[in-house]
Amino acid sequence: MTALVFLALLLIGLPVGLILCLAALAYIVQSGNPLLLDSYPLKMFTSLDNFGLLAIPLFILIGELMNAAGITTQLVRLAAACVGALRGGLAYINLLANMMVASILGSATAQIAMMAKVMVPxxxxxxxxxxxxxxxxxxxxxxxxxxxxxxxxxxxxxxAQVAVSDMLMAGILPGLLLTLLFVLTVAVLGWRQGFPAGQGLPWRDRLAALRTALPMLLIPAAVIGMILGGYGSPTEAAAVGALLAALVGIFHTRSLRLRDLPGILLRTGLSSALVLFLVAGAGVFSWVLIFGQVPQMAAGWIQDVATTPMAFMLLVLVVLLLVGTVIDGIPGLIMVVPILLPIATDVYGIHPLHFGVVVSVNLILGLLSPPVGVGLFVAASVAGVSPLRVVAVTLPFYAVACAALVVLALVPWFSLALLP
Incomplete structure (x- = not known):
């Protein structure tokens, strides 16, 4: 009954957080256990009673402040100064600017929409x-x-109840690996298709672009440096990053005005509430899954199919790529982690941080996978082109991303090398 309610609500198109809450209620009604209903609101509350979750609204606030301060445009100019002279220079600029913005923003759909407005024209x-x-x-x-x-x-x-700082550190090498592979793909396509030659800048202009962008680069440097150096938690680092973004916008770019702050805080609050409601819904949904022994039943089926950790990881890649095509990254993560993580760690002995990187990248790649591909539709909508054309011309990047995902799944070193 619970599965049918979940699928029906998903097909109707209700928000995923609400679906998780209603599916959990359906299980409680089916079980006939009134004690579960008494514990329902408590489980929703305790799911949010975690200091690490405070980092989410602060990271969202950094992104909002960065948008209002015009930092994205300056980072694009810096990327142009670094690689603009190469053949296919704007393609390299696109990737390099995306990497710089990624170190501040941390949200795929927001970044795609923002960069599409800047780079596509x-x-x-x-x-x-x-x-x-x-x-x-x-x-x-x-x-x-x-x-x-x-x-x-x-x-x-x-x-997964692991340290947020360790999880963030685990993503550094995978992110650099993907960036490198995308750059190599641009190089090959540029050679084969004859991309337009870039325009180099005099060294004086390059240094000027670096001086202008240097205060903005302090934002990700401060956030990541505090986390890697152990000088603060991710939440404290995010608070410092938000403060720096505000100061840069007010005193350096002079694009951020105090009258903009109420709107920025309102958008931050709405976006944060959406994510945190998903986490609360996931708390009660995971609770009823464990009560119904769903992870144990799934473990029995998976062990019959995958007899080794490598086979298990490959099975996870296929399943999650399909899940990611129809469900966004965070909702998909919230749905699958309570089921798959205990199997990965207890049955196959896979490190939870390694598993987290693979699952996260897997679901994020689903944002760009047909038939749904939310990220592709966002980019196509902003740019005013057909999503089918976008899919057709970017198949090499999709193939490279899938290959990188397989490497990350089978080689734990990329996820664990920087951990203390």
Whole structure:
């Protein structure tokens, strides 16, 4: 009954957080146990009673302040100064700027929408196909939830009860790996298709771009440095990052005005409430799953199919890629982690941080996977092109991302090398 209620509500199109809450209620009604109903609100509350979750609204606030302060445009200019002279320079600029923005924003869909507005028109003016520019921007946005700070990683850390700082550190090498592979893909495509030659800048202009962008680069440097150096928790680092973003916007770019702050805080509150409601719904949903011994039943079935950790990871890749095509990253994470994590750690001995990186990247890649591909639709909508054309011209990037996902799944070193 619970599964039918869940699927029916999903098909109707209700918000995933509400679906999780109603599916949990359906199980309680089916079980006929009134004590479960008494504990229902308590479980929702205790799911949010975690200091690490405070990092989520602060990371969202950093992104909102960055947008209002015009920091994105300055980072694009810095990327142009670094790699603009190469053949296919704007394509490299797109990826490099996405990596810089990812180290501040941490949200794939927000980053894709923002960068599509900035980069697609510029690339089209330079002679690039509009659909290719849109798809490249979408895949560059894939870096957002991987390179820290990452809201997806914070949510996973809370669900898996691991240190948020360790989870964020685990995403650094995978994010750099994806960036490198995308750069190599641009190089190959540029050589084969004859991308437009870039325009180099004099060293004086390059240094000027660096001086202008340096205060903005202090934001991710401070956030990541505090986390890696052990000088503060991710929540405290995010608070410092938000303060720096506000100061840069007010005194450096002078694009952020005090009268903008109420609107920024309102948008931050609404976005944070959406994510935290998902976490609360996940708390009660996970609780009824454990009460109904769903993880144990799933473990029995999976052990019959996958006899080794490698086989288990490959099975997870296939299943989650399908889940990610129809469900966004954080809701998908909230649904699958309570079921799969105990199996991964207890049955197959997989490190929870390694599993978290693979699951998160897997679900994020689903944002760019047909038939739904929310990220592709966001980019195509902003750029005004057909999503089917975007899919067709960016298949090489999708293939490279899938290959990187397999490497991350089978080689734990990328996820665990930087951990203390």
């Amino acid at each position: 510029e690339m089209e003016k330079a002679g690039y196909d509009r659909a290719f520019a849109t798809g490249l921007t979408a895949f560059g946005g894939l870096l957002g939830p991987i390179i820290p700070p990452s809201i997806v990683f914070v949510v996973y850390a809370v669900l």
